[in-house]
Amino acid sequence: MEILEDLWNAELNYKGVRVNFFGVPKFLLHDSKTVRSTLSRLSKKGFVKNTSYGKWMITPDGKKYFEKENKILRQFASPFKKGSVRNLLVMFDIPESRSTERHWFRAHLRKFNYKMIQKSVWVGPSPLPKEFVAYLKEVRLIDCIKQFKLAKDYKLKH
Numbered sequence: 001m002e003i004l005e006d007l008w009n010a011e012l013n014y015k016g017v018r019v020n021f022f023g024v025p026k027f028l029l030h031d032s033k034t035v036r037s038t039l040s041r042l043s044k045k046g047f048v049k050n051t052s053y054g055k056w057m058i059t060p061d062g063k064k065y066f067e068k069e070n071k072i073l074r075q076f077a078s079p080f081k082k083g084s085v086r087n088l089l090v091m092f093d094i095p096e097s098r099s100t101e102r103h104w105f106r107a108h109l110r111k112f113n114y115k116m117i118q119k120s121v122w123v124g125p126s127p128l129p130k131e132f133v134a135y136l137k138e139v140r141l142i143d144c145i146k147q148f149k150l151a152k153d154y155k156l157k158h
Contacts, residue, residue, distance in 0.1 A: 046061045047062030076108060078111050080113050085153040086123045087149060087154065088124055088147060089147070090109065090124070092144050093144055105141065108132065113125060128147065
């Protein structure tokens with residue numbers, strides 16, 4: 001039993017997701033209640049289904065939805081090197097009705113090596129890539145975003 005418990009609690013990485021020895025994802029950022037309610041909501045929408053023994057799988061409709069959401073918004077590579085000076089403060093207020101775009105924007109800030117100060121206040125290297133800003137205008141997000149150049153670089157506190 002101890003060996004089985006150790007295997008269950010082992011932490012490995014599989015395609016960027018923390019999993020135990022059996023490949024079951026470990027949701028470190030979400031408590032089990034959040035995961036259960038999210039799975040329930042996705043199940044009601046027909047995007048996932050509970051197979052036997054508590055195993056979940058994505059449905060064909062779920063795959064289509066995921067692909068559609070991921071293809072809508074363009075992806076950008078980061079032009080910044082690790083350790084770049086963080087001298088740009090980005091604040092945004094993207095409405096709840098555009099939550100997909102908000103998640104996409106946050107993911108790109110992370111990709112650009114920005115660090116979150118608060119949910120909608122981030123600091124990172126400047127300037128934001130021109131193509132990225134042009135795309136923000138194209139998808140009408142630019143009015144939801146404010147940028148402030150800092151006089152000194154921002155030092156993260158550990």
